[in-house]
Amino acid sequence: MKNIKVVQYKRIWFSISLAIIIAGLIFTFINGGLNFGIDFTGGTTIQAHIGKDFDISNVREIISKYDSEAVITYAGNEKEDVIIRTKMELDDASRKEILDSFVTEFNITTSNINFESIGPAIGDELKRQAILSLVLANIGMLIYITFRFEWRFGLASVIALIHDVVIMLILYGVMKIPVNSSFIAAILTIVGYSINNSIVIFDRIRENMRNVKKIDKVQLVDDSINQTLTRSINTSLTTLLAIVALYILGVPAIKDFALPLIVGIVAGTYSSIFISGPLWIILSTKFKTQSAH
Template sequence: MNLQIIEKRNIFFIISSIVILIGIVMMMISGLNFGIDFTGGTHIQIDLGETIPVKEIREITDEFDKNADVIHAGDERNQVIIKTAKSLNSDERIEVFNQFKEKYNLEADEPMMSEQFGPSIGKEIRNKALLAIVIATIGMLIYITFRFEFKFGISAILALIHDILIALAVYAIFKLPVNSSFVAAMLTIVGYSINDTIVVFDRIRENQKLFKKTEYNKLIDTSVSQTIVRSINTSFTTLLAIACLYIFGVEAIKDFALPLIVGVVVGTYSSIFIASPVWYLLKVKAK
């Protein structure tokens, strides 16, 4: 297999640019679909004594908020957690509970947990997530510069920024909910993507020692061709496991698995088609 990555690099850059541009336009027009972790809202947890299908629970919750999140909890999934972006006061929360109490003959006089919270928690999550990404990015840049060279580090960081922008664009285009699970998944993807990129860079460095007079474009094409099967197989097995979590998992697991699926696909794409061409452009410009 002899791929022509460098020759067709502009095609990959254009594809990514179009997706990111569409995402930016969508964010400017309608914004991201922030979950209650960022907007604030109401949290109610009720012990139903048995596992009730989400569809049946929504027959009650839809009267208050059709976009409410319904999650099962407890060892036997006999508890239900209702999260709604609407701020329900104490009387409204009691009314919600009374409807469940009447329908399922509950013995308790009040829910296990009932609280109203503001967007300050989401702001704290966002700030800490940004801080974590910045610290991780600086650490990765230092490591890759020490292990390889500075241009490899810059290329890897630009690929990571590409991954995050693409993921945000996908969530903006399809109006998927952005919540704390999304933030956790993005932090996970940053580590996964950089690992895949380093594998490609390591092969480039090895081939650079073997073929010292080889042009950069041929060097990169050869190196990527040698590692692409490994990258695809690794990503496929990872996706297989995450897809099972998404298909068979509960709602809370699905919220975490979905951004992981998006991130793994985008991370694999950037490691092969974005990071190496960026390094090529930096080397050519320096030369």
């Protein structure tokens, strides 16, 4: 593979990311912001055991009288259950009407249907936990990389991680994917995946620094990235194959989890190759203090 001049064209790589982020934020704002699910806003979850094959459109017809935007997914090993998630707090009269409709439509008993209310207080607590977990994850990454390498490596990595998280947030906003508890898992998964790629490149930079007397940082970073490029691409491709298969074959709830992971892996691979290394050079140039290492 021909060597890629990553550092030389850093303005192009930064501009691509900036253009995607600005355009995505504009579209997200036009779309009305993030589509917070009931895990964050509160609402009602309905789980019904149908006990046979059924058409989800029939369930949609029943629920659309109360909430046309309710999230309806199959559940169970044989897809004989259905889970309905609505942001509305259904009163007793509405619940009785839904029970009667399910009994009439699918010939089941009322004991096969369960309602669960999620209050807004729980949603607020989940928001705080999501933000706290993300902040703690980034602080932990910064401390680890600073201890293992130096603080400039750590800061470059965290900026690259913020880039990946923002890209995923934009996807949720543009595609109106419900932001539920799986959102936290998706974000933390990508943070861990992206930092792993960056650490591999930074480790190669550190090794190469030991083998040269006079350091040309531009050449050093370019050589290190190109030496690890095949590994980074192959790792990302094999991971993407598995997640794409989940997206194609999975139920809607799995698709809503898999799609952000696909975009996050692409963004994480891009940032680890084209963002983190050039950022380290910029920080090293701005802060020329000799590293303890």
